[in-house]
Structures are given as C-alpha cells and as structure tokens.
Amino acid sequence: MRHTISVWVDNLPGVLSRVTGLFSGRGFNIESLCVAETMDPEVSRITLVTSGDEQIIEQIIKQLRKLINVIKVVDLTPLEHVEREMALVRVKAEDRSRAEVLRIADIFRCRVVDVSPTSYTLEVTGNHEKIQAVLSLLKTHGIQEVVRTGTLAIQRSKKE
Amino acid sequence: MSKQMTGAQIFWTCLEREGVKHVFGLPGGAVIDLYDELTRFPQIKHYLVRHEQAAVHAADGYARASGMPGVVLVTSGPGATNTVSGIASAYMDSIPIVVFTGQVPTALIGNDAFQEVDIVGITRPCTKHNYLVKRVEDLAHTIHEAFYIARSGRPGPVLVDLPKDVINGRCVPKFPETIKIKSYNPTYHANPRQVRRALNLILEAEQPVLYTGGGIILSDASEELIKFAETLQIPVTSTLMGLGGFPGDNPLWLGMLGMHGTYAANMAVANSDVLIAVGARFDDRVTGKVDEFAPRAKIIHIDIDPSSISKNVVVDIPLVGDCRDALMQLNELLAEQEPRDWAKVREAWLETIRNWQRKYPLTYNKSNPDVIKPQFVVEKLYELTNGEAYITTEVGQNQMWAAQFYKFKKPRRLMTSGGLGCMGYGFPAAMGVQVAKPDALVIDIAGDGSIQMNIQELITVVEHNLPVKIAILNNTFLGMVRQWQQLFYGRRYSQTSLAAAPDFVKLAEAYGAVGLRATKPEEVEPVIKEALNTPRPVVMDFRVDPEECVMPMVPGGKAMHEMILPA
Numbered sequence: 001m002r003h004t005i006s007v008w009v010d011n012l013p014g015v016l017s018r019v020t021g022l023f024s025g026r027g028f029n030i031e032s033l034c035v036a037e038t039m040d041p042e043v044s045r046i047t048l049v050t051s052g053d054e055q056i057i058e059q060i061i062k063q064l065r066k067l068i069n070v071i072k073v074v075d076l077t078p079l080e081h082v083e084r085e086m087a088l089v090r091v092k093a094e095d096r097s098r099a100e101v102l103r104i105a106d107i108f109r110c111r112v113v114d115v116s117p118t119s120y121t122l123e124v125t126g127n128h129e130k131i132q133a134v135l136s137l138l139k140t141h142g143i144q145e146v147v148r149t150g151t152l153a154i155q156r157s158k159k160e
Numbered sequence: 161m162s163k164q165m166t167g168a169q170i171f172w173t174c175l176e177r178e179g180v181k182h183v184f185g186l187p188g189g190a191v192i193d194l195y196d197e198l199t200r201f202p203q204i205k206h207y208l209v210r211h212e213q214a215a216v217h218a219a220d221g222y223a224r225a226s227g228m229p230g231v232v233l234v235t236s237g238p239g240a241t242n243t244v245s246g247i248a249s250a251y252m253d254s255i256p257i258v259v260f261t262g263q264v265p266t267a268l269i270g271n272d273a274f275q276e277v278d279i280v281g282i283t284r285p286c287t288k289h290n291y292l293v294k295r296v297e298d299l300a301h302t303i304h305e306a307f308y309i310a311r312s313g314r315p316g317p318v319l320v321d322l323p324k325d326v327i328n329g330r331c332v333p334k335f336p337e338t339i340k341i342k343s344y345n346p347t348y349h350a351n352p353r354q355v356r357r358a359l360n361l362i363l364e365a366e367q368p369v370l371y372t373g374g375g376i377i378l379s380d381a382s383e384e385l386i387k388f389a390e391t392l393q394i395p396v397t398s399t400l401m402g403l404g405g406f407p408g409d410n411p412l413w414l415g416m417l418g419m420h421g422t423y424a425a426n427m428a429v430a431n432s433d434v435l436i437a438v439g440a441r442f443d444d445r446v447t448g449k450v451d452e453f454a455p456r457a458k459i460i461h462i463d464i465d466p467s468s469i470s471k472n473v474v475v476d477i478p479l480v481g482d483c484r485d486a487l488m489q490l491n492e493l494l495a496e497q498e499p500r501d502w503a504k505v506r507e508a509w510l511e512t513i514r515n516w517q518r519k520y521p522l523t524y525n526k527s528n529p530d531v532i533k534p535q536f537v538v539e540k541l542y543e544l545t546n547g548e549a550y551i552t553t554e555v556g557q558n559q560m561w562a563a564q565f566y567k568f569k570k571p572r573r574l575m576t577s578g579g580l581g582c583m584g585y586g587f588p589a590a591m592g593v594q595v596a597k598p599d600a601l602v603i604d605i606a607g608d609g610s611i612q613m614n615i616q617e618l619i620t621v622v623e624h625n626l627p628v629k630i631a632i633l634n635n636t637f638l639g640m641v642r643q644w645q646q647l648f649y650g651r652r653y654s655q656t657s658l659a660a661a662p663d664f665v666k667l668a669e670a671y672g673a674v675g676l677r678a679t680k681p682e683e684v685e686p687v688i689k690e691a692l693n694t695p696r697p698v699v700m701d702f703r704v705d706p707e708e709c710v711m712p713m714v715p716g717g718k719a720m721h722e723m724i725l726p727a
Binding site: 009010062063065068070 | 280285289292309341343466467470
C-alpha cells in the first residue's frame with residue numbers, strides 16, 4: 001500500500017542521505033520525496049511516499065525514528081490530510097490545438113507560466129490523480145517536457 | 161576556564177573528561193598533531209597497533225569486557241577505511257566504541273586530496289551515528305555527544321571525523337556538563353501495563369522458554385534473569401551473543417540455540433507455548449526457517465530498540481525498554497504473586513527437556529585415541545581454567561566449538577564477532593580485553609585461517625607484555641566453509657585448504673612470544689598447562705582432526721527441528 005510519511009529532521013548536511021540510505025540499504029523504494037526548511041530554520045521537513053505491506057512500513061518508521069537526526073515521524077496515510085503535487089508541463093500548441101490546450105488548462109485550473117508561438121508551459125497543482133489526468137489529456141497534443149515535484153502533505157486541522 | 165586551546169588540546173582534555181584511560185590507534189599525517197599533543201597526556205595510555213582494523217577490534221573487546229566505551233584513533237584515508245570491518249562488527253553486536261579518524265583540512269575536503277576519503281559517507285550505514293567536525297568550536301560538545309550516543313540506549317559505534325585544521329584550530333572551549341539531544345531519547349523503562357500482561361501470559365504458560373541475547377550482557381541483566389528463571393523454573397537458552405548471561409552450569413540451562421545450537425534448546429523452542437525473548441533479535445542463524453520458528457508459541461519480546469520488535473518474527477507482547485529494567489519489574493510483580501511450587505508445575509516440561517538432553521547431548525566422536533578433536537581442546541581449556549577465563553574467538557568452527565564446549569558462567573566473558581562474523585576479530589579483541597582486565601586470563605580460541613588475518617598484533621602484545629593466550633585449533637582448512645562443502649557440495653574443497661601454512665610456533669618465537677604445539681591428544685593438557693603458567697603471550701598450535709564438523713547443524717533455510725545430528 002502507498003504511504004505518505006512526514007519526517008522532521010535536523011537541517012544539517014548529510015541528514016538527507018542518512019534517510020535515503022536507510023531506504024536503499026534495506027531495498028525499500030522511495031516513490032517521491034520533498035524536502036524544505038520549516039519555520040524553524042534548524043529543522044527540515046521531508047515528505048516521502050513509499051509502498052509496502054504493514055510490516056515494512058512499520059519497520060521503515062521505526063528505522064527512521066532510530067536515526068539520531070530524526071526528530072519526529074508521522075505516517076499521514078491513516079490520518080485526514082491534504083496532498084498536493086505540482087507539475088510544470090511544456091506542451092506543443094500550434095494552430096487549432098492552441099485553443100484546446102488552453103481549454104484543458106482552464107478546466108484543471110492550470111496557470112500558463114510561459115508562452116511561445118508553438119507551445120505553452122502550464123503549472124498544474126493537485127493531488128497525484130489530478131496530475132496524472134492532466135498529463136494524459138495533454139499527451140495527445142504532444143508533451144515536450146515535464147518537471148514534477150514529489151508529494152507534499154499536511155494534516156487537516158481538527159474540526160470540533 | 162577561559163584559556164584558548166588548540167583542537168588537539170581540547171581533544172585529549174575531552175577524552176580525559178570522558179574517563180578514557182586507553183586508546184588503540186596508529187598515527188598518520190592527518191592526526192600527527194593529536195599524537196604530538198598525546199605526549200603531554202601521560203595519564204592516557206596509547207596502544208600502537210600494526211593495522212587499524214585490529215585497533216577497532218581491540219576497542220570492541222575492551223568495551224565488552226569492561227562495559228566502558230572503547231576508543232580508537234587513526235589517520236585519514238586508508239587509516240579510516242581500515243577501520244570499517246571493525247566498526248561494522250561492533251555495529252552488528254551493539255558494542256559501544258568511539259572511533260576518531262583524521263581528515264584532510266576542511267578547505268581540501270572533496271578535492272581528492274592525498275589520503276582523503278569520505279569516511280562519514282562510508283560508515284553511515286554501519287555506525288549508530290557519525291560526525292564530521294567542521295569548526296574547532298564544535299569539537300568539545302561533539303565528542304561528548306559521541307560518547308553519550310555510543311553507550312546509551314542500544315549501544316553502538318560512533319565515528320568522529322576530525323579535519324586537520326580543526327585539530328590545529330584554536331578557541332576557548334566550552335566543555336559541556338550535561339547533554340540533551342532533542343531527537344534522541346531511548347526508552348529505558350518498559351511500560352508497566354505491558355509488563356503485567358507479559359507476566360500474566362508467562363504465569364499461564366505450560367512450556368515456557370527464555371530466549372536471551374546480547375541485551376542481557378549489555379544491560380547487566382544477568383542477576384535479574386537468573387532470579388526470574390529460577391523462581392519460575394523456566395529453562396533458558398541463549399544466542400551466541402548472550403552466552404554467559406545465564407550460567408552454563410545451571411540445571412535450567414539448555415545451551416545455545418540456532419544453527420549450531422543444542423538439540424534440547426532447539427526442540428524446547430520449537431515446542432514452547434510461550435517464548436520470552438530478552439535482548440535478542442531473531443537473527444536468521446537463530447530462527448532458521450522463520451515461518452516454522454516456535455510455531456506454537458506466543459512471543460514476548462523485551463528489547464530497547466523498537467525497530468528490533470516484529471522485524472523478523474511477529475511478536476504478541478512487545479516490551480520496549482532496558483532488559484534489566486524489564487526483568488526487575490517482572491521480578492517485583494512476581495514477588496507480589498501468591499507463591500506456588502513452580503518446580504512441581506514445571507516438572508513435566510523439564511523432564512521432557514531432560515529427555516532431549518539425554519537423547520542428543522553435545523558430544524563428539526572420541527573413538528580415535530591418536531587424533532586431537534578440536535572439541536576436546538575446548539573442553540580441556542574449560543576444565544583447566546575452571547570456566548573463569550575471558551574467551552575471545554575468531555569466526556567459524558573455532559567460534560562454534562568455543563560456544564558449545566566452554567560453559568560460560570558469567571557475563572562479559574565471551575567476546576565474539578556474532579553478527580558480522582568477522583574473521584580476525586578474536587586476537588585483537590583479546591588484546592583489548594587484556595588491557596581492560598590486566599590480571600585476568602584471556603584466551604583467544606582461534607582457527608588457523610582467522611588467526612592469520614590479524615596475526616601482526618603479536619608484536620603489539622609482546623611490546624606491552626599483554627599475556628594473551630592463543631589456542632589455534634589448526635585443522636589446515638577454512639573449516640566452516642569446508643564443512644559446508646563436505647555436507648552440501650559433494651566434498652569439493654574449493655579454495656578451502658590451508659595446507660600451505662606458516663609454522664605457528666616459529667612465528668610466535670619470531671615475534672618474541674612463546675610457541676607451543678600439540679599433535680597428540682595426550683599433549684593437549686600439558687601444553688595448556690604450560691601456557692597458563694607462562695606470564696607472556698603464548699601461541700598454542702593444536703593439530704586437530706582436519707575434517708571434524710560442527711554438530712548439530714540446522715542447514716541454512718531449514719526449520720530448527722530439521723537439524724543434522726552427529727551419527
């Protein structure tokens with residue numbers, strides 16, 4: 001099963017490689033990874049997506065907690081949370097297809113971040129499935145380049 | 161203290177503050193200033209090894225025997241890479257050591273400078289934690305943290321990489337008195353509710369077994385274990401790492417379990433209804449085919465490392481905490497229970513076990529009076545030392561025979577590379593044990609293969625007159641591999657013959673040690689006696705049966721009850 005895990009770590013050189021080394025050393029795969037500083041500049045937050053059965057995920061979380069530079073680990077999967085990814089897509093847009101590409105962009109609330117006579121570059125945000133849907137629609141028009149982030153995730157606030 | 165100090169002065173002052181009295185190492189360009197400063201710290205004794213790997217094994221043996229972290233100092237590049245096997249071995253066995261490596265100046269890091277290597281990167285997966293110190297101001301608290309991390313929680317090796325400009329830098333150091341690492345808080349106290357659940361399960365058990373590991377030794381839990389086992393009359397087996405945690409001459413002792421465990425121990429585990437694992441980690445050499453390990457048993461697992469729990473075998477009641485603490489809690493709860501005649505309750509189960517013990521005791525073929533059996537040598541060593549010696553082993557058959565036939569009565573008496581199985585461990589480890597316990601009798605039970613992996617340290621023990629005894633069970637083979645070739649590869653002895661061998665007696669003499677040899681069974685006892693009466697390093701070359709096998713044996717991937725027994 002796919003799990004989205006948040007990991008708070010010391011913002012120090014080498015810490016990311018301790019985290020990724022833990023995965024590679026055990027033959028676990030990281031499907032996506034996002035890292036950035038938190039409001040506290042001494043702490044970074046890693047959001048990673050990985051797959052495995054319950055025992056593997058439990059082991060991954062325990063191993064992460066065992067790293068000295070790991071402050072906190074939360075598996076967001078069973079919790080109410082929001083996930084987002086972003087993709088920048090350069091798609092071919094000539095003649096008649098220019099309008100169609102813009103229509104797709106509009107339907108999916110993409111932003112046009114760059115324009116050339118033969119292409120548009122779109123910024124898409126959304127969950128994993130939405131990004132996949134946009135890409136599959138744009139594919140028919142000819143995608144020239146795609147850059148994607150990993151998944152970002154945040155827990156929903158408690159609603160009383 | 162507001163005096164400026166150099167990194168080198170800070171380094172040795174820190175070590176002194178940590179209570180370090182002995183360091184194992186070998187100098188080089190990157191650490192020459194540390195070695196220069198060492199001359200002003202006569203209270204710290206340095207043992208100059210002849211290969212850095214030996215320094216780490218020595219520190220490891222030192223730590224196991226004394227309970228204090230062992231300390232290593234080596235130079236950058238090859239000095240650092242040579243420590244890796246030793247570090248990996250200490251990591252697998254959770255041994256607290258602190259390894260200091262030199263590094264090229266910070267400005268040259270990443271430049272492929274002479275004797276530069278990314279040792280922090282290399283050792284990341286085989287240390288508990290490691291550091292590259294980039295500023296002299298960080299040196300004092302980093303060293304303090306390193307020692308703290310090495311010895312706390314589940315212990316392990318910590319490496320600190322010291323660039324030359326940090327060693328030569330100057331600052332007014334702040335020596336930390338306390339320590340707080342926000343992301344590191346080992347759990348020592350097991351959850352009392354879980355302890356109660358565990359005890360209730362144990363009290364209902366009909367065929368319980370205690371399966372103990374290195375955690376018993378590391379947490380000094382031996383007394384609590386004995387009390388618990390004896391009160392409830394629960395038989396005890398142990399992994400290689402746990403030997404000595406429960407007395408080998410106690411009637412409840414089953415012997416070691418696993419691949420070369422006793423028939424009784426493996427059968428007891430296979431038939432147990434409650435298995436109490438204490439400070440053990442269900443390693444593949446112990447469980448055999450994991451799906452068929454203790455198939456009927458509810459499993460209780462006490463371990464300080466949460467990641468050990470349910471890693472290989474799913475556990476019914478986990479107890480995260482220090483083994484000693486958990487056993488103390490169990491003993492306290494037990495004292496509140498209404499007393500029962502546990503000997504009577506356990507009578508049938510213990511009788512079943514005794515039958516297994518009688519059916520297949522640990523033994524070997526004694527029919528040929530002209531050949532020295534390796535097991536006989538270990539038995540004689542046990543007898544003539546009253547089971548009181550500090551034993552280190554190399555890796556392979558020698559290690560298994562030592563584990564089987566030397567009945568360890570006390571903890572911290574067996575030092576062996578259990579997890580990594582690192583040949584060349586035993587002799588330098590013995591050197592470290594002798595440094596920690598100068599008046600003790602220290603014996604390395606060795607094979608003719610392993611001993612050659614760190615034999616250069618003979619000169620170190622001679623130089624410092626560390627009267628370590630080496631008993632080579634010389635079978636002219638890489639014996640354990642040969643055994644597998646005999647049993648599973650149609651006796652094709654591919655690259656396992658060590659018939660081309662040095663004369664170990666002459667070799668010992670060349671180094672200035674004493675060399676002795678036994679070629680017939682009747683010579684074994686006199687040779688051992690002479691060695692024990694010689695207050696110098698001694699090498700004993702026992703010419704043993706070349707094709708003896710370690711038995712019983714559970715072949716790799718088989719279940720514990722599918723063991724091969726001696727004919």
